[in-house]
Amino acid sequence: MPALSVALLNLKPGTGKTTSAVWLAHIFAQAGRTVLLVDADPSGSALEWSDLAAMDPGLPPRMAFPFRMVALPSRSLHQRVAEIAHPEDVVIIDAPQLEDHAGIARSAMRYVDEILIPCAPSPIEINRTTPVRDEINEVEAFRGGPARASVLLNRCIARAHSTTSAREVLEGLGYDVLRTAVPRREVYAQSFGVPIPEIGRDVWRGVAHDLIERCVPLGKVPS
Template sequence: MIVALLNQKGGVGKTTLALHLAGEWARKGKRVTLIDADPQGSALDWSEQRAREGLPRLFGVIGLARDTLHLEAPELARDADHVVIDGPPRVAGLMRSALLAANVVLVPAQPSPFDGWASGEMLKLIAEARIFRPQIIARFVLNRCAARTIIARETAEALAEHDPPVLAARIGQRVVFADAAQSGRLVFDIDETSPAAREITALAEEIGSLVR
């Protein structure tokens, strides 16, 4: 399975979700490769920090911020159970290549009426990719949700009838994600029984159910 996390809006948590999904699948014994397709290289930076901290390598991280991604990702997938693509913001060629590479496209969005879930350009790119690969599965995923807020509920309700639809699993606004990122860790490394860890597990399981 090749999963791409894409949104033209920056700051929605693509890298955090990509790293944690890769880590969750690796913890379950899967062979995982993460492709850092963002020219900023945040996932590569995280991987280097993890090595400096002397933490075990859970999965490989490869920098491939180029528009031949749709040709190279399937080759990498031959030696992995899952490939996770951390996509770029606002780089149309790279975005299109990542869309054509993926089986599952996740569009992270924060619960706000002004956030990326309303991006007509992102939806247009998904529609274009489906002309060539109609089997692409696309879903929104609500990220950085404050607990029990009206806006989170309203955003979920608005996306319930949307195409692409929104996943049931959602990720909370939790300081532990930022703490983990700075030290090359994942929330599982800090506390595998935490609410954050349980949310990531639920998200990974729901994504896996899409392609069974």
């Protein structure tokens, strides 16, 4: 079993799965963890991002994405990742949208410690989390226990009330919502295909911290 495994998952494309997976992978690697980034989306965007970033002339070869990466758009992902992940790894899975690739997405849900649902603070995206939650419940039977799941508020408008109210609505629906909300920022919107810059990492450090905190068994939270 790896140290931590997280799948970025949602019903639709365009909610920030790949962006979140790639930034988080960099944050964990920079913090000294060994990372395995799994591109489970048949569109292969995370892999394409890494290929493009590797061509950056400003960086030595293989330094743009300084961790292991594998493309596994497979319904047997849960078995394949278990074979290749090392015990000390943080495994991040960029899962495909459930509506088109349910078999692969379910396989990712079977494997991971935490299912992370990136969601904009808008009524339409909040509504679309319901089918994801139904799937999470369905997959429980194959996991031999409930999956930990949380919502990552993403593409939040600075100083708008929508983030607070989305959090309230989601918590009212029974979701855990990560404390850190990711703002809508140009640095994230423009990051595809290039090495991850230093600017903008702080927010993702907050997200990584929230994820790790959720791993600490109850009663062992440092005071």
